Each structure stands twice: as structure tokens, then as C-alpha cells.
Amino acid sequence: MKKTLEYKVFNTVSIILVTSFALVCLIPLLITISGSLTSDKELFGGMSLIPKNPTLDAYRQIVRNGMNVGRAYLNTIGLTVIGTVISLLLTSMTSYVLYRRDFKARGFFSFYFYFTTLFSGGLIPSYLLNTALGLEDTYLVLLFSCLLSNTQIIIVRSFMTSNVPQSLIEAAKIDGAGDFQIFCKIVLPAIGTILATIGLLTALGYWNNWYTASIYIKDTNKYPLMYYLQKIFNDASMRNKMLLEGALEADNFKSVGESFKMAMTVVTMGPVVLFYPFFQRFFVSGITIGAVKE
Amino acid sequence: MQKSIVTTARSAWKELKRNKVLFLMLMPAVAFVFIFSYLPMGGVIIAFKDYKYVEGIWGSKWNGLDNFEALFKSGKLLLLVRNTIFYNVLFIGIGLVTKVSLAIMISEMGTRRYKRIMQSLMMLPHFLSWVIVGGMAYNILNYEFGLLNQMLTSIGLDKVSVYTNEGIWKYILTFASVWKETGYGMIFYLAAITGINPELYEAARVDGCGIMQRIRYITLPMIKPTTCILLLLSLGGILKGNMDMFYNLVGNNGYLYNATDVIDTYVYRSMMQLNDYGVTGAIGLFQSIIGFVLVVTVNNITRKLDADSALF
Numbered sequence: 001m002k003k004t005l006e007y008k009v010f011n012t013v014s015i016i017l018v019t020s021f022a023l024v025c026l027i028p029l030l031i032t033i034s035g036s037l038t039s040d041k042e043l044f045g046g047m048s049l050i051p052k053n054p055t056l057d058a059y060r061q062i063v064r065n066g067m068n069v070g071r072a073y074l075n076t077i078g079l080t081v082i083g084t085v086i087s088l089l090l091t092s093m094t095s096y097v098l099y100r101r102d103f104k105a106r107g108f109f110s111f112y113f114y115f116t117t118l119f120s121g122g123l124i125p126s127y128l129l130n131t132a133l134g135l136e137d138t139y140l141v142l143l144f145s146c147l148l149s150n151t152q153i154i155i156v157r158s159f160m161t162s163n164v165p166q167s168l169i170e171a172a173k174i175d176g177a178g179d180f181q182i183f184c185k186i187v188l189p190a191i192g193t194i195l196a197t198i199g200l201l202t203a204l205g206y207w208n209n210w211y212t213a214s215i216y217i218k219d220t221n222k223y224p225l226m227y228y229l230q231k232i233f234n235d236a237s238m239r240n241k242m243l244l245e246g247a248l249e250a251d252n253f254k255s256v257g258e259s260f261k262m263a264m265t266v267v268t269m270g271p272v273v274l275f276y277p278f279f280q281r282f283f284v285s286g287i288t289i290g291a292v293k294e
Numbered sequence: 295m296q297k298s299i300v301t302t303a304r305s306a307w308k309e310l311k312r313n314k315v316l317f318l319m320l321m322p323a324v325a326f327v328f329i330f331s332y333l334p335m336g337g338v339i340i341a342f343k344d345y346k347y348v349e350g351i352w353g354s355k356w357n358g359l360d361n362f363e364a365l366f367k368s369g370k371l372l373l374l375v376r377n378t379i380f381y382n383v384l385f386i387g388i389g390l391v392t393k394v395s396l397a398i399m400i401s402e403m404g405t406r407r408y409k410r411i412m413q414s415l416m417m418l419p420h421f422l423s424w425v426i427v428g429g430m431a432y433n434i435l436n437y438e439f440g441l442l443n444q445m446l447t448s449i450g451l452d453k454v455s456v457y458t459n460e461g462i463w464k465y466i467l468t469f470a471s472v473w474k475e476t477g478y479g480m481i482f483y484l485a486a487i488t489g490i491n492p493e494l495y496e497a498a499r500v501d502g503c504g505i506m507q508r509i510r511y512i513t514l515p516m517i518k519p520t521t522c523i524l525l526l527l528s529l530g531g532i533l534k535g536n537m538d539m540f541y542n543l544v545g546n547n548g549y550l551y552n553a554t555d556v557i558d559t560y561v562y563r564s565m566m567q568l569n570d571y572g573v574t575g576a577i578g579l580f581q582s583i584i585g586f587v588l589v590v591t592v593n594n595i596t597r598k599l600d601a602d603s604a605l606f
Contacts, residue, residue, distance in 0.1 A: 006504045014399035021396060022415035025473065028430040029418075031441060035433055044439045094323040097316045104309050109320060116331040119586045122578025123561050124571050125337025126330070128351060133329075148326055179315040208423035211538065215566070230425045230542070233432070237545060258439070265429045272421055280414055280421075283481075 029273070036262035043258050058263035068220070068228065069267065076225040079142055080206040087147050087202045088195055094148075095156035096183050101166050113150045127215060136216050142224060145212040146205040152198045159194040160187060197282045207272065229268045232261060338582070340575040347569075354572075361576035370560070371577065375533070378556040382532045384464065385471040390525065392476045397483035398513055402505070413484075416477030427474060428542030435466070460553035463544070467554065470543060471536070479524075486520040487513060519599070526596050530589040533581055537562060557581050 030049055036058050037051040062069055094113075098106045120126075135141040164187055172182050213227035223231070310317055337351060344357040365371040396416070403409050419427070434441045435456040443453045456462055490513065498508050535556025544554045546563070557577060564574045 006506065010402070010505045014403060018396060018399050018403075018412050021392075021476070022412045025415050025419050025477065028427075028434060031433055032430050046444055047433070047439060047441055090323055090326075093319045097320040100316060103313055103316050109324065112324065113327060116327055118589055119335065119582055120331065121334030121337050122575065122582055123565060124340060124575040124578055125334035125351075127565065128337060128340075128571075129330075129334050144326075144330065148323055153323075179313070180319065183319070204421055208425075210423070210425050226423050226425050229429070233425070233429055234545060237432075237547075258433075261429060262433065265426055269422055269426050273418070276418060276421065277414070280417060283417070283478075 029269075032262050032265050036259055036266045038259055040257040040259050058257065058259040059267075061257075061260050062263055062267060069264070071221060072223050072225045072228040075139075075222060076207060079139065079224060080203050083143050083146060083206045084199055084203045086143070087152075088199050090148055091152050091156055091198065092188065092191065092195060093183065095153050095160060096187050098153065099157045099160040099164075100169065100179075102170075113153055117150050130216065137218050137222065138216075139222060141216045142206075142209070142212055142222075145209055146202055149202075152201070155198060156191065156194055159191055164190050193282075200279050200282055204272070225268055229264055232264055236261060338575065338579045340571060341579040342576075343572055345572040345575070357572070361572045362580070364573055365576055365580075371580070373552070374555060374557045374560050374577070377554070378535045378558075379532055381464070381467060381535070381556060382528075384468050385536075386525070386528050386532075388468055389472055389475060389479060390521070392472050393479045394483055394517070394521065396476060397480045397487060398509055400480075401484060401487045401513075402509075413477065413480075416480065418477070419474040420478035422474075424474075424538040424542040427470065427539075428545070431466070431470065431543055457547060458549045460550055463550060463554050467539070467543065471539065474539075482520060482524060483517060486517040490516045522599060523596055526592045526599075530592040531585070532588065533557065533585050535559060 027049075031047060034049055034051050035043060035047055037054040037056070038047070039053070039055050039057060042051075042053065097103055098110055100106065130136065130141055135144075168186060169182055172186055177185070208226055209224065210226040210230045213222075213224050214230070217223060217227065340351050340354075341361055342356055342358060343351070343354040344360070345351070345354045349355075400409055400413065432440075437443060437453060437455050437457070440456070442456070446453060454462070456466070494512050494516075495508060498512055503511070535558035537556075537558035540554060540556055540559045541562065544550050544559075561574050561577055561581075564570050568574075
């Protein structure tokens with residue numbers, strides 16, 4: 001009897017804790033969505049989870065402002081699509097070579113890639129190099145930012161090792177298939193699941209990247225979405241600070257509204273949240289394949 | 295001696311000819327990594343130079359350890375290292391407790407549908423950019439209309455000006471880190487728990503173990519290897535500040551630098567604003583070297599515990 005009571009208590013406590021944590025994960029999103037549908041005036045009177053007088057004003061303002069947001073959106077979509085495709089190609093090709101048992105230098109090259117995660121030159125030398133290469137203010141530097149990751153090479157390679165037997169490769173070689181042909185016809189079709197997982201990770205990496213742009217991109221036409229959003233936040237807080245310190249007169253004070261900021265947040269995270277139910281299952285399976293070797 | 299070099303070179307050439315397609319397929323990645331990862335490594339010499347923009351890295355004068363000395367003397371390095379380690383220990387420790395306990399609770403639950411929905415909700419923050427999280431945090435924390443202050447006033451307390459208050463940020467940053475990464479990090483522990491042999495639980499049930507005893511004597515010991523390894527790996531990165539998080543939550547907010555500045559935010563800011571490349575490069579090099587030593591040490595320990603989990 002005692003056992004069942006203990007279990008009931010445990011179960012109730014778990015359900016309460018787990019549910020409340022899950023809700024805490026969701027509430028900031030809901031607040032932001034609700035805030036984006038509330039007018040600024042009302043917002044300062046008090047926020048609520050459900051807007052009392054919902055208005056689309058903030059979104060209208062975004063549409064009126066359309067050029068910049070649209071441009072940033074296009075930049076990010078373009079970068080994400082092109083970058084992910086190139087990255088997948090590069091990663092799977094590299095992993096394939098390192099997976100081939102008859103490739104004698106694979107130990108050396110595995111370490112060659114791995115060492116970059118152990119030691120790095122740091123921000124300043126990279127910055128000086130990239131500027132010397134003329135990459136400042138180009139899309140190329142954004143494209144390069146998430147192109148290749150050693151973690152992904154390791155994950156894909158170990159997936160190949162456990163899913164494509166080396167004997168299959170040897171048989172294909174005996175039949176006269178070339179190395180590249182084997183890659184395209186045998187290996188690529190067999191690694192679809194893992195490519196989906198790391199492809200999504202890479203795509204998210206591009207989508208969420210503001211850092212590279214903040215260092216290298218000066219031309220507003222080349223801003224990716226996330227940097228554009230950060231810029232709006234930073235400019236607003238800068239204005240608030242100057243206002244607070246009296247450096248700016250209230251009359252000249254024209255800041256973007258709070259609900260506008262929230263609407264921008266919603267627009268920016270929209271695709272990630274909308275597609276989330278579809279892509280999240282890839283992660284659970286994919287991540288545990290790479291398990292600890294992250 | 296010379297002969298052996300010749301034979302090595304010859305066999306390397308033979309291998310190159312035999313596997314030329316494979317080498318060709320590998321080259322793009324090798325070249326990419328060489329340019330963007332290995333070339334900058336040479337640039338660390340900037341840490342020992344009095345860098346002048348017009349003279350470039352190679353042309354600037356050597357100044358020995360002056361940059362490092364300046365860092366130590368100003369007390370900046372100590373502060374940054376202390377903050378970085380302090381926050382990482384907080385995040386790792388509290389993150390571990392929340393991840394393990396929530397993973398155990400979820401794994402003990404019956405209904406699969408409920409479990410899946412809860413897990414999805416908890417994982418969602420991981421996929422949001424820190425820029426967005428920073429914006430959402432502002433909606434909750436700001437003085438004018440933030441949810442926190444609304445709640446405080448509604449129960450009759452005074453408003454708190456979060457963005458000028460140093461002391462409060464260790465709680466906020468820890469909360470944000472736990473909030474964002476628990477659901478995702480939990481997956482590893484859930485996988486470890488799923489891997490436990492069900493017969494163990496069955497035997498415990500037959501022996502009349504209660505649920506707390508089962509967790510205490512079966513689940514926790516069985517996930518100990520995973521826990522140790524994940525913990526060790528995160529210790530390897532203890533000197534890496536989560537730039538993305540700190541910068542987006544705190545921003546360029548001078549009030550909070552003492553309490554929230556970590557190595558990575560300082561390096562970023564001093565590059566963007568101060569242009570003091572020599573000193574900044576010195577911090578970067580310091581961080582890289584200590585980080586390298588830490589990872590190698592941690593890896594050696596990991597290999598002793600469990601050879602399969604070691605990184606190299």
C-alpha cells in the first residue's frame with residue numbers, strides 16, 4: 001500500500017514540475033505575441049497574456065517599413081538555403097573520404113580537422129585575415145560562417161560507419177565503380193536521415209547568426225534578419241539611455257515602439273516556430289546518434 | 295635517415311595516385327579549414343606586438359609581454375576570468391540538476407503523448423536565437439511595463455530597475471541559461487535512461503523497492519557514466535563565455551560590466567569599440583591556450599573512465 005502512495009506523490013509532483021517548466025518555456029513567447037498585438041499606450045498600462053483590444057498596428061508599421069524587413073528576410077532565406085546545400089555537400093563528401101578504410105591518410109586528416117576545435121587563433125587574427133582577403137561587407141563572409149563544422153563531420157562519418165558496410169564499397173570497386181560514383185550512388189542515398197538532422201542544424205545556424213554580420217557587414221542592404229532585429233533592439237535601448245541621461249530631448253525623441261519591436265520579434269522567429277513541430281523529431285533521433293561526441 | 299624520407303615520400307606519392315579522387319574530394323574542406331582556421335593561428339603573434347594598423351601584423355614592433363602585463367596590472371584579466379568561470383560553474387551545476395531531475399521525471403511518466411508534448415515545449419527555446427531571447431527578456435524585465443515589475447507592484451512591492459542592478463544578474467543569466475538549454479540537454483540523459491535494462495527495474499519491483507529507492511539505486515548509478523562524461527566535456531569549455539547569451543541579454547550596458555563581462559564579450563566589445571588589437575589579442579591567446587590545456591586534460595581523464603567516449 002505504501003508503495004502506491006509514494007508513487008502517486010511522486011507522479012503528482014512530477015506532473016506539476018514538468019508541466020510548469022514547459023509552460024515557463026512557452027510563456028515568454030506568448031507574452032511577445034500578445035504584446036505585438038497590443039498598442040503601445042495600453043502596453044504601458046500593463047501586459048497580459050491575451051490582448052484586451054487586439055490591434056494589428058505594429059504589423060502594419062512593419063509592412064509600411066517593408067523594404068528593409070523584406071530585404072533582410074530575403075538575405076537570410078538565400079543564405080540559409082545556399083549555405084545549407086553547400087555545407088551538406090561539403091560535409092558529406094569530407095566525411096565519406098574519412099570513412100573510407102582504404103584511405104590511408106584518414107587518421108592524419110581527421111586530426112587536421114579536429115585540431116581546429118582544440119585551438120583557435122581567436123577573433124582578432126580572424127578579423128584581420130578576413131578583411132585582408134577583402135571579405136568585409138560581402139555575402140561570402142556570411143556564407144562561410146556556418147559552412148563546415150568538425151562535429152558534423154564526426155557525426156556523419158560515424159553514421160556512415162554504422163550504416164554503410166565497408167564491404168559494400170569494396171564490392172562496388174571490384175565491379176569497376178569509381179570513388180565519386182560510389183559516393184553518389186551508394187553512400188549518399190544511405191545517409192538521408194542524418195543529413196536531414198545536420199542540415200536542419202546548419203539551417204538554424206544560418207538563420208540565427210547575427211555575430212558574423214555584426215563584425216563584417218556595414219551595408220544595410222546586406223543585413224541578415226537576425227542582425228537587423230538586433231540592430232533595432234540596440235538602437236532603441238541606446239535612445240532610451242540617452243533620454244535617461246538627458247542627452248536627448250524628449251521632443252526629438254522618436255523611438256520605435258515597444259509593440260513594433262515585439263511584432264518584429266514575432267516576424268523573425270515565425271518560420272522557426274511554425275516549422276518546429278515538423279522538424280523537432282529529427283533532432284531527438286539525430287542528436288542521440290552523435291550522442292556525447294558533440 | 296635520408297633514405298627513409300625518400301621511401302616515405304614515395305609511398306605517400308603512390309597513395310596519392312591510387313586514391314586521387316578521394317584526395318580531390320577532400321581538398322575543398324582541407325583548403326577551407328587551412329585558410330579560415332589554420333592561417334589565423336599564426337596571427338596569435340599579435341599578442342606580443344604593439345599593433346599599429348598601418349604597419350600590419352608582421353610590420354608592427356614586438357613588445358614582448360607588455361600586452362599581458364597591461365592586462366594583469368589593470369585587473370581586467372582577473373575580473374574576466376573570474377566572471378567567466380563563475381558563470382560557467384553556475385550554469386553547468388544548476389543545468390545538471392534540472393536536466394537530470396526533469397529527465398527522470400519524464401521517463402517515469404506513463405502517457406507517451408503527454409511526455410512528447412512536454413518535451414517538445416521544453417526543447418523549443420533551444421532553437422530560438424539569443425537575439426530573440428534577449429528581446430523577450432526585455433519584455434519581462436524592463437522598468438516601464440515589464441511583467442516582473444507588474445507582478446511586483448500587484449503584490450505591493452517596489453519596482454526593480456533590473457537593467458541598472460548588478461546583483462540581480464547572476465540569477466537572471468542562470469535562469470536564462472537553464473530556460474534555454476534544459477530541454478535540449480535533457481535528451482542525452484533521457485537516452486541514457488532509456489538504455490537501462492528493464493529487467494533491473496523488474497527485479498527491484500519484485501524486491502519491493504519504492505520509486506525513490508529505484509531512482510536512487512538503479513537510475514542514478516546507471517546514468518552516472520553519461521553524466522560524468524558530459525560534465526567533463528563541459529568543464530573543458532569552462533573558459534569560453536557564451537558570447538551569444540551575454541551580449542544579447544546585457545548588451546552594451548555599462549552599468550553591468552563588472553558583474554556580467556566575460557572574456558568573449560570583452561574581446562568582442564574592445565574589438566568593435568576600442569580597436570585595441572594587441573591587448574585584445576593577448577586575452578584571446580590566453581583563453582585559447584588555457585582552453586587547449588583544459589580540453590586535453592579533461593580528455594585524458596575521460597579516456598581513463600571510458601575509452602569510447604574520449605574525443606581523441
